[in-house]
Amino acid sequence: MNKHQQSGMTTLLITSMLLIVALLFSLASYKNLFYQIKRTQNEVLARQAHWAAEGGLECGFAAIQDAGSISGARPTYIDDCKTSLKLVYLDADNYINSEYADISNKIIKKKINLSSSITGAIQSRSDLRLVGSYSISPDVEDIHNDGDYKCIAIRFSNEVKVEGSLISTPPKGKVSYDNFIPGGNCSKLYKTHTYESSKNWDINQSTYTNEPSENGLFKMDLVRDTLFDPFESFFNDKFENIDNIKKDYEVISGSKSNKRDESCDYLVSEAFKLKDKVWVEGDCDLLDTYYLNSLNNTAKILVINNGIVAINSSSSFYGIIYHYINKDSNIYENNELSIRWKSMPSAVHFESNILTKSVFIQNGSFNPSGGMIFDTLNGHTTLISGMTLNFTNEANPNPPSKKISWQQGSWHDF
Template identity: 30%
Template sequence: MKKQRGAMSLLITGMLLVGALLFSLGSAKNVFYQTKRAQNEVEARKDHWAAEGGLECAFTHANLDNAKPTMTVADCNLDDLDSLIVSGSTKLSITSKAGNRQVARQLIVSGVSSSSTGVIKSASNLYLSGSVAMLADPASKSTAENEWKCELVRFKTGLDILGAITNQGIGTGLNTPYSTFPTSSSQTCKSTHQTTGITLGLTQNAAELVANGTIGNDFKHDPLMTPFKDTFNVERSQWLDVMYDDNVFRIGTGLPSDKPSKVEDLPVASTLIANCGAKISNAINDGNRVIWVYGGCEISDTTNLQDAIDSLPERKSVALIIHNGIFAVDSALSFKGLLYHFVDDDLGFAPTQSAWESVSDINLKGALFGAAEAHNGVAGQKGIPYNQVSLFNNGSFKPSGGYVLDAPGTYAIFNGSLHALYNRDNLRDALKPFTGGSIAWIEGSWRDY
């Protein structure tokens, strides 16, 4: 019995050691699991932030291009980024994927949507009676380096051109198309988006030549274009809200100071507002940047108006809206901003011969009526009746923010050569009260804190 003394202690000790070993093995397994989990979490967060980096990359390119971003994964220089997909037009959906992590956010592109590009945007029937030479809007980036899908004219219905077409390409120096436009190397229009060396005669239809590709893609037929919404960010039917926005200065006869409850409460628009150019000049000198003229407007002597425009601070511009009236121009004016000619669907405005007869400028009337007498219409060869003409430009009125011609069913006629500059900043600045800037994350799709 003495030889077996301590066996129980040895057994108990062994059992304790086995228990300790099992506990240690369990703890080691748990530590291994926690370590593996931590490593997976690190990898997941790396994937997450790589994907977030893709979103930031797309946002940066959108701001640099002032348009829907067209970059690739390689452009972002992120080793862990697997894919980056941008879809949509004005409201963009951006999906970025890295490893097993995918994130998606939305951008709103205001004032530079796919249907708001172009130096001239026209829902009116557009008639360019003379040669056309314009610096282009670099509407969107091409897949090739330093190359752009440029645009000159976007039209909804009719387009007639009588003369030579010259897309002068992308401006440089003081004529750079916008402040963030790349200047590191020569930027060019894609060859398919730069029409030069084409001269159209009387029997040729420009709209048909756009359709069959004779004229390049810098002229776009867009039957679904919505110029009012693209410009002011609201539906065309809400024009009264825009007209009476707090940021808008109104010129017109008998206009109520407060917004009427319905459009029918507005007075009949004046055939021609007296001293229209001088009133616009005074409005600009008083610091107004969005000027809404309700009625017809004739601009001939532009000395004071040019002085007012030239006095604008750097990077500041003006949006001039001519509403429900003819617009008659016979002068040379470099207008720093946007010209919008608008005829609404509610009040039933239509141009008349008597309205054009009330124009006072002799040169303009000579061009208008002299051609009409010889050819039974306005601007000569096409024979367009007076009551279909809402705009007649006999001078060199050059708004650097572009033209928006939104008088459906009527003609906008440019008599003589049309030479235009283009600066998208002058469009964007004037419209800031309505667009709030050009590109922004949609609230709720990003971290709003």
């Protein structure tokens, strides 16, 4: 071979080696590319499974929110929410679990909080004065870690003053807590018994000087809540829509007459023959509640709006009383309150010092089974002679509204 032939062979050999190296690099690059494509496809499938499982959570959440209770929503989130999912269920710790098991496997869960908007057999934004002996079968908010229940007898904004005794008994009716077991008892920390604590019938106690506490005279079944506003919770609507709210009620004008067939008691009882929800505008003297006491045991709501209320009776009412006064009402101005009481027939049975500031006065053991709500901010409510209030939600034709929310920090989406 000559020199030129050897040079061509060398060039060809070097070129071939470079092509082989390039081919090897290309093959290695394609292998990595295929790996990346496979990873991407797996990630897409994993995210599809994740979002499908998350859809199960949202479906379960919406079902409970719509039904207002876990038990009521169970058929929905067990059956309807299982579309394309293996399982959607709520465990004993209130975690909604959602499992997807098709093209990929994914289980995610998140805890919910489900509670009544506002609990309390008696709810009062006014100062509340209790004169005599009071026995209250409370509402239930939740279960306590000692196995008994967190009972709520009175929820109040400012002050509860007891001149006599206040006893919280075990719950006797349907309560707000869905998982309450009939026959259950209140935790000892949620069981006020002022008569037993004081050993003195003439005791005069106030939540101003005895803040409700685990070891105090007033236990935790009295809840000081300075911010609570029962209106939206009770009516399931905002105050701005009060005209629409009233459309569900038989609306009448109040009365201060002591004539039987013109009294507020009579007018209210006649209105209840038309609807189980009655809305009274203005002052209402219910006298001895003769007609209310004769009504049947169908759950009822009696709303008294922007007026003062008098009751001089020992009787029962199967329903709930809601007393509402707009904070801007002229009832609180100058001598307006005193003027109104002068024309109320029942006022002759009340001491004059009570009339100077009370917007609701009850003399006698009048027992509304559905509870009492005094939505009279800046007002004063006086109950005299005591009562035995066996609270039950069954006496309220409006089912208690529920608040459902995700518990913050129960879901880590990564």
